Amino acid sequence: MSERDKVLGHADEADGIEEYDNPLPTWWLGLFAGTVAFGIGYAVDYHFVSKRSQAGEYAAELAAAPKAPEATAVAATPDAIAAGKEIYTANCVACHGPDLHGGVGPDLTDATWIHGGKLDEIAHIITVGVPEKGMLTWGPILGPQKVGQVAAYVHSAGGGQ
Ligand code: HEC
Numbered sequence: 001m002s003e004r005d006k007v008l009g010h011a012d013e014a015d016g017i018e019e020y021d022n023p024l025p026t027w028w029l030g031l032f033a034g035t036v037a038f039g040i041g042y043a044v045d046y047h048f049v050s051k052r053s054q055a056g057e058y059a060a061e062l063a064a065a066p067k068a069p070e071a072t073a074v075a076a077t078p079d080a081i082a083a084g085k086e087i088y089t090a091n092c093v094a095c096h097g098p099d100l101h102g103g104v105g106p107d108l109t110d111a112t113w114i115h116g117g118k119l120d121e122i123a124h125i126i127t128v129g130v131p132e133k134g135m136l137t138w139g140p141i142l143g144p145q146k147v148g149q150v151a152a153y154v155h156s157a158g159g160g161q
Pocket of ligand 1: 087088091092093094095096104105106108112113114115116122125126130133134135136138150151154
């Protein structure tokens with residue numbers, strides 16, 4: 001009887017059904033052992049040698065991702081204020097009114113501010129918006145320079161601190 005035809009010999013318990021005990025082919029077992037060895041090596045390398053982790057990769061991706069443009073240095077020059085007035089007229093009148101006294105959006109000429117009345121605070125809230133209240137995230141639409149100009153205009157219009 002060859003190795004291939006070895007019978008397990010429990011036919012008497014199984015209504016005469018015989019079962020062969022055929023070993024798995026050597027190439028298959030080799031492949032299996034190889035994947036196990038690779039898996040152990042990979043895990044050791046991942047955790048202890050290269051010190052990689054999902055949390056680390058996530059943090060690295062976040063750090064590399066482009067940030068929403070922020071208006072950093074806002075200079076309230078007369079030119080910027082004049083340019084800002086045009087940007088305001090084109091984009092903001094519908095909600096804040098032609099004379100900035102408000103409507104759907106709050107009055108921008110009084111001393112009451114929800115998000116702060118300093119120039120950089122105004123620029124910041126225009127950049128990030130308040131989407132849940134209907135104030136758009138203008139940063140990506142206008143870009144930092146125009147946000148800076150319109151912020152300078154709003155700030156100059158009376159209520160800025
Ligand atoms: C679709 C309506 C809408 C448009 C258009 C809009 N806003 Fe607003 N804006 C709002 C609303 C509503 C708020 C109040 C958000 C809140 O309650 O937090 C707001 C808040 C603000 C604030 C903060 C006010 C505060 O009291 O802190 C500033 C500054 C502002 N908007 C500037 C602008 C500028 C500049 C534009 C044009 C580029 C603009 N908004 C366009 C609706 C609008």
